[in-house]
Amino acid sequence: MLWYLGRxxxxxxxxxxxxxxxxxxxxxxxPGDPVAGLGGERGLPEAVQAQIRExxxxxxxxIVQYLLFLKGVFTLDFGVDFRGxxxxxxxxxxxxxxxxxxxxxxxxxxxxxxxxxxxxxMRKGGWFDGTVLVISLLVISVPTxxxxxxxxxVMGVKLGWFPVTVGRDxxxxxxxxxxxxxxxxxxxxxxxxxxTSVAENLSADYVRTARAKGLRRSQVTGxxxxxxxxxxxxxxxxxxxxxxxxxxIVTEGIFNINGVGGTLYQAIIRGENITVVSLTTVLxxxxxxxxxxxxxxxxxxxxxxxxx
Amino acid sequence: MTTQxxxxxxNQPVGEGAGRSYEAGTDKPLLEIRDLEVSFTTSExxxxxxxxxDITVYPGQSVAIVGESGSGKSTTAHxxxxxxxxxxxxxxxxxxxxxxxxxxLPRTEIEAMRGRDIGLVPQDPxxxxxxxxxxxxxxxxALKANGFEGGKRERKERVAGLLQEAGLPxxxxxxxxxxxxxxxxxxxxxxxxxxxxxxxxxxxADEPTSALxxxxxxxILDHLDVLTQELGTAVLFITHDLGLAAxxxxxxxxxxxxxxxxxxxxxxxxxNPQHPYTQRLVASAPSLxxxxxxxxxxQGEESDELLAPDLEATVPLRAAGKAAQSDIVVAKNLTKVFxxxxxxxxxxxxxxxxxDVSFTLQRGHTLALVGESGSGKSTxxxxxxxxxxxxxxxxxxxxxDVAKYSPKEAFAFRRRIQPxxxxxxxxxxxxxxxxxxxxxxxALHRVGGKRERExxxxxxxxMVSLPQSAMRRFPNxxxxxxxxxxxxxxxxxxxxxxxxxxxxVSALDVLVQAQILELLxxxxxxxxxxxLFITHDLxxxxxxxxxxxxxxxxxxxxxATTDEVFDNPRQQYTRDLLAAxxxxxxxxxxxxG
Numbered sequence: 001m002l003w004y005l006g007r008x009x010x011x012x013x014x015x016x017x018x019x020x021x022x023x024x025x026x027x028x029x030x031p032g033d034p035v036a037g038l039g040g041e042r043g044l045p046e047a048v049q050a051q052i053r054e055x056x057x058x059x060x061x062x063i064v065q066y067l068l069f070l071k072g073v074f075t076l077d078f079g080v081d082f083r084g085x086x087x088x089x090x091x092x093x094x095x096x097x098x099x100x101x102x103x104x105x106x107x108x109x110x111x112x113x114x115x116x117x118x119x120x121x122m123r124k125g126g127w128f129d130g131t132v133l134v135i136s137l138l139v140i141s142v143p144t145x146x147x148x149x150x151x152x153x154v155m156g157v158k159l160g161w162f163p164v165t166v167g168r169d170x171x172x173x174x175x176x177x178x179x180x181x182x183x184x185x186x187x188x189x190x191x192x193x194x195x196t197s198v199a200e201n202l203s204a205d206y207v208r209t210a211r212a213k214g215l216r217r218s219q220v221t222g223x224x225x226x227x228x229x230x231x232x233x234x235x236x237x238x239x240x241x242x243x244x245x246x247x248x249i250v251t252e253g254i255f256n257i258n259g260v261g262g263t264l265y266q267a268i269i270r271g272e273n274i275t276v277v278s279l280t281t282v283l284x285x286x287x288x289x290x291x292x293x294x295x296x297x298x299x300x301x302x303x304x305x306x307x308x
Numbered sequence: 309m310t311t312q313x314x315x316x317x318x319n320q321p322v323g324e325g326a327g328r329s330y331e332a333g334t335d336k337p338l339l340e341i342r343d344l345e346v347s348f349t350t351s352e353x354x355x356x357x358x359x360x361x362d363i364t365v366y367p368g369q370s371v372a373i374v375g376e377s378g379s380g381k382s383t384t385a386h387x388x389x390x391x392x393x394x395x396x397x398x399x400x401x402x403x404x405x406x407x408x409x410x411x412x413l414p415r416t417e418i419e420a421m422r423g424r425d426i427g428l429v430p431q432d433p434x435x436x437x438x439x440x441x442x443x444x445x446x447x448x449x450a451l452k453a454n455g456f457e458g459g460k461r462e463r464k465e466r467v468a469g470l471l472q473e474a475g476l477p478x479x480x481x482x483x484x485x486x487x488x489x490x491x492x493x494x495x496x497x498x499x500x501x502x503x504x505x506x507x508x509x510x511x512x513a514d515e516p517t518s519a520l521x522x523x524x525x526x527x528i529l530d531h532l533d534v535l536t537q538e539l540g541t542a543v544l545f546i547t548h549d550l551g552l553a554a555x556x557x558x559x560x561x562x563x564x565x566x567x568x569x570x571x572x573x574x575x576x577x578x579x580n581p582q583h584p585y586t587q588r589l590v591a592s593a594p595s596l597x598x599x600x601x602x603x604x605x606x607q608g609e610e611s612d613e614l615l616a617p618d619l620e621a622t623v624p625l626r627a628a629g630k631a632a633q634s635d636i637v638v639a640k641n642l643t644k645v646f647x648x649x650x651x652x653x654x655x656x657x658x659x660x661x662x663x664d665v666s667f668t669l670q671r672g673h674t675l676a677l678v679g680e681s682g683s684g685k686s687t688x689x690x691x692x693x694x695x696x697x698x699x700x701x702x703x704x705x706x707x708x709d710v711a712k713y714s715p716k717e718a719f720a721f722r723r724r725i726q727p728x729x730x731x732x733x734x735x736x737x738x739x740x741x742x743x744x745x746x747x748x749x750x751a752l753h754r755v756g757g758k759r760e761r762e763x764x765x766x767x768x769x770x771m772v773s774l775p776q777s778a779m780r781r782f783p784n785x786x787x788x789x790x791x792x793x794x795x796x797x798x799x800x801x802x803x804x805x806x807x808x809x810x811x812x813v814s815a816l817d818v819l820v821q822a823q824i825l826e827l828l829x830x831x832x833x834x835x836x837x838x839x840l841f842i843t844h845d846l847x848x849x850x851x852x853x854x855x856x857x858x859x860x861x862x863x864x865x866x867x868a869t870t871d872e873v874f875d876n877p878r879q880q881y882t883r884d885l886l887a888a889x890x891x892x893x894x895x896x897x898x899x900x901g
Contacts, residue, residue, distance in 0.1 A: 205435040208391055212430070213450040213502060214423025217415070223449070224438050302440055303486045 008295055012288050019284045020073070020277075024066045027273045052082075056274060069277065078278040082270070087278050090263060095282065097170045098252070098259035102244040104172075104179035109187040110237055117194025117233075118226060124199045132195070136188035148181045148254040165256040178255040182248055186240050193236055197229035204228070231301050238294025242287035338406060338542050339365040339388065339510055345400035346383050346392065357383045359566040360401070365542050367509065372545040372557035372574070374589070376817035377788075380566040381546050382431075385512045388544070389426050390418045406509065424454040427508035427541075429532075431515040433495035437487040443498050444483030447471070447505055454506035467501075474501040475531045492681075493524040500532060504539065511536060514546045521680035522844060522888035529556060548817065551595030551847075551891030554578050562586050592822040594847035595891040635704075636806055636838050637669040637692060637725075642701035644687050661687040663862040664701070669806065674832065674839040676853035676870070678846055678885070684862035689808050689842045693727055694718065706805075723753055726799035730811035732791035736783040742769075742794055743779040749801045768797040772827060789820035796827070800835075810842045825852055847889045850874055858882050 044052075052058075056079070057065050072078050078087035120129040139147070155177055156164035162177040201207060202225055210224045249261030260279060267275040346358035358380040365371045375381040386392050388403055388410070403410045405425065410418070422428075430436040437446060447467045456463060464483070471479035474497040487495055496516060503511055513532065517525035533556065536543050547553050553560055554574040561571040562583065569583040578596075581587045590596060644662040662684040669675045677685040690696040692703055694710055703710040705721060713721055726749075729735040736745055743765055750761045766776045772793040783791055792812065799807050809828070813821045829852065831837060841853055849856055849870065856873045858866040858881065866879045877883045 203393060205430060205432060206438040208393075209428070209430055209436045209499070209502070210438070210446075210449070211391055211419075212389060212422055212428035214419060214421075214453040214506070215449060216419055216453070219449075219453070223441070227440055228438065304439055304488045 004299065005296070008292055012292065015288055016284065019288075020070070020281055021066060023277055023280050023284070024069060025062070027277050028062065028065065069274075072278075073281060079274060081267075081272050081275045087275055090275060091279060091282055094258065094260045094263040094279070097175075097257060098245055098248055098261065099286075100170070101175055101179055101182060101248055101251075101257065101259060102241060104175060105183035105186070105244050106237065106241055108179055109183040109190050109240070110233075113187045113190025114194050114226075114230070114233060117191040118198055118221075118229075120191065121195040121198025121229070122202070122221070122225075124195070129195070132191060136191050139184050139188040144181065144185060145250050145254060147184050148178075148251055151177060151181055152254060167256055168258070170257060175257075178251050178257060181254070182244060182251045186236075186244070190233060190236065193233050194229060197232055198225055201225050201228050227301065231298065234297055234301060235294055238290050238297070241290040242283070245286055246283050336367075336407070337364045337404075338367045338369075339363070339544070340404045341384065341388070341401070342403075343401035344384060344387060344398065344403065346380070346387050346396060347399050348397075349395040357396070357566055358387070361563070361566070361568045363544075363561050363568065363571070365510065365544055368540045368542055369559065370536070370543040370545060370557040371559045371561060372547060372553035373561045373563055374547060374550050374553045375563035376548055376819065378565070379563040381548075381563045382514055384563070385514055385544060385546050388510075388512065389422055389428060391422075391428070423450055423508065424506045425508055425510065427503035427506070427511045429496075429500050429503040429511065429513045429516045432519045433492050433499055434519065436499055437495055439487055441486075442483065443471075443485055443487060443490070444468075447483070447498070447502055450502045450505040456506070470501040470505055471498065473535065474498065474504070475528070476501075492520050493528060496520060496528055497531075500528070500535070504535065504541070507539060508541065510542045510544060512544045512546070515548070516545075518548070522846070523680065523884050526888040549595060549890050550578075550589050550593040550818070551889070555890055562589065588819060592818050593891075594818065594821065594845065594851060595889050634671050634706075635668050636671045636706055637840065638702075638704040639665060639667050639688065639692060640702045640704065641666055642688060642691055642703065643699050644684070644691060644696065645699045660862050662691070662698075665857075665859070665862070665864050666701075667857045667864070667867065669838050669840055670854075671805070671838055672832070672836050673854045674841055674852055676841045676843060676849040676856045677859060678843060678849055678856055679859035680844055680885075682861070683859040685842050685859050686810055687862075688859070689727075689810050689840060692840060693725060693808055694721065719753075723802040724804050725806040725808065726802065726804040727808045727810060728792070728795045728799050728812045730814055732788050732795055732815065733783075735795055736791055738783050740783075741779065742781050742783070742786075745783075745794060746779075746798045746801055749798060753802060755802065764801065765797075768800055771800065771831065772797045787820075788816055789824065792816060792820075792824055793827070796824075796831075800831070803835075804837070806838045806840065808840045808842070811844070812841075813848060814843065814845060821848070828852065846874075846885050858885065 057068050060068070076088065078091075080086050081090065116132050120126075120132045123129055152164060155161050163174045166174045166178065204224075207220060207224050210220045215223075245260065248257075248259055249265060251257075252259045252261035253265070260283070264276065264279050267279070341361055341363040344358050344361040344363075345356065348355045348357055361380070361384055363371065363373070363384065373381040373384060383392065383396065386396070387398050388405070390410070390413075392398070398411050401411070405421070410421070413421075437443070444464070444467045447470055448463055451463055451466060456466065458466070464480075467483050468479040471482055476482050476494060476497050482490075482494075487498075490498065500516070503513075516532070517528050520528065529552075532543075535541075543557070545553065545557050547556075550560075554577070557574055559571070560574045560577045562569050562577070562585070564583075564585045570577060570581065570586045577586060578590060581590045642662055642665045643660065646659045646661055647656045648659050665684070665688055667675060667677070677688060679685045687696065691698045694703075697711070705725065710718075710721065740748070743762075746765045746768055747761050750756065750764060755761065756764065765779060769776050769778060774790060774793055774797070778786070778790070778794075783794070786794065792815075795812075796807075812828075813824050816824060825848070828839065832839065839852075841849070843849060853870045855869045856867070857864055858873065858879070860881050866873060866877065866882045868878075873882060874886065877886055
């Protein structure tokens with residue numbers, strides 16, 4: 001187990017370096033000069049431009065810039081953006097609300113996805129299974145922003161059950177509807193994954209053995225069908241946490257949430273490369289950690305993994 | 309292996325009147341199946357898997373249902389505990405257990421009976437234990453579900469006791485392990501512990517050892533015998549092997565296409581089978597055929613006439629004393645080492661799969677490589693086929709070192725040696741038509757034009773006794789035996805000199821197996837083929853091989869002509885293997901018929 005953990009932790013290093021290098025290269029090798037565009041119509045004086053270039057190490061070769069950036073990551077000091085705001089503060093303002101939103105969405109899709117998938121899989125071909133399949137297909141095929149606007153209009157504007165937008169002061173209640181919207185697509189996938197997995201496990205030999213022992217149906221389902229079916233689902237959920245955090249841009253836009261998505265979008269528009277890379281790096285770290293967690297959870301769910 | 313049976317499960321005294329058939333005299337059956345009808349609904353309509361079966365089991369009695377795949381034997385057994393797979397349904401007849409009708413019983417009442425009254429030992433130990441729970445936990449479940457009285461500690465002790473009883477030493481530690489840490493035999497012992505955990509009156513053993521090595525199979529069946537006898541448990545034994553059934557059960561029920569075609573005392577059925585199907589089965593079962601030869605040899609007779617009629621064709625080849633011919637394949641000191649990655653970085657251990665193995669296959673002869681799983685027989689075969697490079701040692705084909713071939717020569721070499729593998733379901737591409745499957749090697753080696761190749765495919769189908777119309781079909785439309793014929797036709801396509809048959813008949817039903825062996829014999833005679841026959845089944849070896857190489861743990865244990873190995877085995881391991889052929893303990897008189 002310890003060797004497994006150690007090996008997985010070591011694997012994090014090349015993944016982190018590779019991902020950030022790629023990000024940095026993509027952003028900084030893109031055409032256009034971020035500094036030249038800063039002054040708008042009139043442009044900035046040469047001296048100021050030179051100073052800014054100096055401040056952001058823009059005159060250094062690419063690899064030096066990257067190494068300096070890495071140094072910033074490890075000292076938790078990304079520097080300031082073009083407006084003079086500390087990037088750590090920018091991240092600190094945006095990350096928590098997005099994180100809360102993503103976790104809420106993850107819980108929603110996990111709990112309801114597994115539950116619906118379990119019941120659908122137990123009675124494959126039944127009316128519940130059919131209904132769930134059609135609904136999940138619908139959810140998968142309709143873009144998130146459509147689901148978002150429709151739910152916002154019906155639940156928020158017409159029925160008034162939920163706040164229409166979130167705004168400056170996010171709380172659990174106001175984030176609930178956005179979390180449902182964010183979870184929708186993955187929820188449909190979790191249902192389908194669980195359903196297939198459950199249906200497959202139901203006809204597994206060890207399930208028959210469990211029934212032959214005299215276990216009640218609920219015991220067979222809980223101990224032998226569900227646990228074994230969760231293994232692929234957990235893998236999906238872990239990878240999805242990263243998607244939820246990065247993919248919240250649309251949902252955050254619809255519900256006016258000042259999260260990572262909005263901040264990132266603004267930074268890209270303004271050409272604040274340093275903010276873009278810093279925020280994305282944080283997302284990369286979250287993604288890596290989530291996957292590490294999944295692998296450990298996976299080992300806990302399936303004892304055969306431990307020594308592999 | 310001492311066995312103790314602590315009486316812990318309330319209402320059921322244990323060990324009373326040890327010995328089989330302690331109540332067989334009384335007229336009250338434990339299990340009575342009358343006119344049982346079971347059917348499955350498929351997309352092509354309703355399939356009647358069991359059609360009017362009658363089976364009676366008395367308390368403490370052992371009854372075996374014998375039949376080939378699709379005969380309805382397993383379905384009948386699963387109907388008894390209401391564990392029919394998929395759309396299976398009892399559509400008629402009755403099943404009474406201990407005087408109580410089971411068919412139509414509410415789910416909760418069936419659940420209460422399972423484990424407590426009727427236990428199950430399933431077929432495949434690899435898939436029947438849940439990989440994510442500890443062995444002990446899975447046995448504990450069985451105790452908890454069936455009203456075991458006692459706390460956690462008593463339960464743990466009982467689990468250890470059950471494992472010990474099933475023949476697993478060091479049971480307390482074993483109970484904390486996971487299934488993947490167990491060998492097949494150990495898993496099957498755990499499943500026996502589960503089946504007997506609550507001391508059921510009836511134990512259904514569904515091919516309990518067919519997935520295991522023969523020697524392990526014997527040990528486990530012996531153990532199960534003793535155990536159920538001491539507990540007075542009635543056993544309903546499901547098997548495809550008539551020899552095994554006759555050896556293990558007092559009463560036989562022969563099923564064919566969903567019907568019971570014959571039933572009666574085991575010895576009587578063997579000696580005097582009434583139904584034509586049973587007669588064919590008695591004649592073809594390799595274990596029985598092998599035993600027949602054995603008995604005949606002991607009585608000083610020639611073995612040839614004693615083989616099943618189906619197999620007589622193969623005999624002239626073996627017996628005609630093929631003139632000493634040139635060696636076609638010579639393996640010299642073959643060694644194959646695999647390195648296995650360990651749990652920690654850099655830690656790897658070397659595993660010698662094949663260790664200094666030498667053998668010679670003569671032109672036109674059949675050499676059998678015999679061994680249990682892990683003996684290295686398939687690895688050796690793969691090296692002969694050139695599919696695996698030996699770590700050291702040499703394979704000589706027709707006098708030339710295979711390793712020294714240039715790529716072009718190696719390609720030409722492949723035409724001269726062809727394989728047929730065990731699983732006829734896996735070795736044919738399901739998206740290829742039969743024609744394409746057989747034609748592929750011809751096309752690959754650019755043999756002839758399109759028309760000539762088609763002619764050759766027709767010829768090959770004739771050779772393996774399949775209609776030419778089979779060409780346009782796909783593998784899923786054919787039976788296992790037919791698919792194996794296709795695989796043989798494909799192997800023959802390039803007119804090879806050697807065919808490596810890697811467990812080529814192991815997956816087939818006995819009658820089909822006999823047909824394929826006959827086909828192989830005829831082809832050998834016609835085409836002068838040499839066979840390298842890889843198998844775990846010594847009974848089959850007796851029928852086809854000229855000489856035998858017995859392997860164990862990667863090494864050659866014994867090497868001699870077939871008759872010598874069977875009549876005069878030199879090594880203990882060979883003797884163990886021979887003793888493990890089911891039916892070895894049967895009286896000569898009973899099977900000589």
